[in-house]
Amino acid sequence: MTGTRRSSVTSDSEPGRAAGRPDDVGRPAGQGPSEDAELEATLAELYEEQEETGHRVSERISVTVTACLFLLLSLLYLVQAFGYDLGTLATPGPGLFPLIIGFGLVLASAGLVWESLRLPKDRFVVWPYASYALRLVVVLVASVVYIVAIPVIGQFLAGALLCAALLFAMRSRRWWLTIILSVAFSAGVQLLFGTVLGVPLPDGPLIF
């Protein structure tokens, strides 16, 4: 049995996910460091970080850039919020709550920038290499095509195309299986939503 892959655990926010990096684990307050260290050592041993292949960009840079984008977004939000009627404190207008949130956003982004600039240099975020990135682009393009093409070719065909693109993106080798599955899945979903649940789905040029 090979070492467990950390990425197989679903990423619903939890302390355990960051098991490979003990300092990320959120601990309930008051725990002694020695018991924790033991538990984390066991977990760390179980979940050796899988060598993700990709561009290793310094986490400091990645998060700082994100935080700056965030700051920009917050400022735009804040500017927009000022444009709405603030009302008074006793009779808050539509702009008051957004104003508070806007300031909160700016504060959070600023804090994030400050914190990310102080990140250690040896932590990395692994961004996808060409092949993975390409697959993601395929999924994105397929999704956009689906949305754009549905009014023209209908849900069944668009869905089948989407499935085919996804299977291809996940490196399905056998094209005949891809086609069969795509048709089957799209038909199945069409039946479930369209027939059983009665949702009106866009029709295509053919009868379905």
Place this chain on the structure above:
Amino acid sequence: MDPIGGLLLGFEVLFTPENLVAGLLGAVIGTMTGVLPGIGPTGAMSLLLPLTFVMSPTAGLIMLAGIYYGSMYGGSTTAILLRMPGEAASIVTSIDGFQMSKRGRAGAALAVAAIGSAVAGTIGVLLLMLFAPTLAALAINLAPPEYCLIALLGLVALSFLSSGSRWKGLAMVALGLGIATVGTDPTSGTSRFTFGSLELSGGLDLVPIVMGLFGLAEVLKAVGSDERLPSVKGVKFRELFPSGREWKEAFPAIWRGSFLGFVLGLVPGPQNVISSFASYRLEKKLSKHPEEFGHGAIRGVAGPESANNAATSGQMVPLLALGIPFSATSALLLAALQIQNVQPGPLFIQANPAIFWGVIASMYLGNLLLLILNLPLVGVWVSMLRIPQPILLTLVTITMFVGAYSLNNRLFDVGVMVAFGFIGWALNKLKFDLAPLILALVLGGFMETAFRQTMFLSRGDFGIFVARPVSGVLVAAIVLVMAIPLIQRLRNRNKQHAFADARAGKEYQR
């Protein structure tokens, strides 16, 4: 309504074809979700949210609740057999559970996990049944300032107590609140942040966002990975019985785990996971043979598995009694209610006894059902692991696309889902926690209304937030939650100094 009367009503409501099917579906899908890596309870719940639209509120809630606690069962299966927990609440189980597997006691571990989960689940529902109506009755006395503060407490607690940096948590909360303001303001009728778009003036629908962040983002992550799941040999039914000694050890742990899990579930945070860790630590501390832990101690399986199940019920208390979710999963349950125009809040139980008691009844039955599904049928789930991930994920994705469309019959929602799918993927990569974002999205509108009502009541005076004892306590709690990490850091620094002193040969006395 007294518990007995309520239960009778609940079972009466439950034993209709629609609700029974919903319960079965929830339990099955939940188990699958737990067993299969790549999609967790939040993903499955958000995927099926559009489906609940066409069901009755009771059936929808029964199904989603079933997925929620069902996934707590399923996760332990792969955790024990393969040391690969299907979801995070079973990570701790994989430590000792897998060790038991290696010693040929996989069956016993699975049995203890399943039975522990069933017992804990039942105790949890019992406590839920007793606590929630009482809390709701008390909560009717709550006024807008208290509502606003409880929501704020939930958001602050979730962002401060989750993994990752607190600034990231705060940023996610602020972002969620910001997104919630998009659309037409209900009080004044003004369009906010809509930039003239007709679609945006209805506001950004929560469901596509959630489907993107939890569902599509996971699919995108899986597109990049290359996992081959190892095959497992079947577990014979005879092997499923733990020995008498194992039972004697496991039972107290199950008992403790149930209560610990429930209590922790009442508090904001990803409590299914936190309670499993807490139970592990507790069992280790109480054990006469702590050195066994990490090498196949049955208490290390019984306790955490019970705790993570009981935490589910605990989390449903504030949701059903107050209408305020304290975690991502309960936020999704709330979303399901909102879709159906059912008003959550302290009056929810009074106004919708059929829904409340129906769900309670379904949880009793569900735990029993899941016990059957997870023990004798464990082989079925394990063989499901042989389905290649690309096929599963493609099916999930196409279902999500059509599901998103089916909400409002518009492609805009599909677009929102896709956009948030990629955003969620990126945020996950950068280790931002998405739960505070979801919670903020769900609570945003509610919090704003409560805030405005508060300001109106107090004529602009912020002092109203500390005027009554309950609100004063809440403010103190918020401050405390924000202060805990700072206190911890100071303590750690002191400990480090002390340690350094000791090493330097200075005398250090505890």
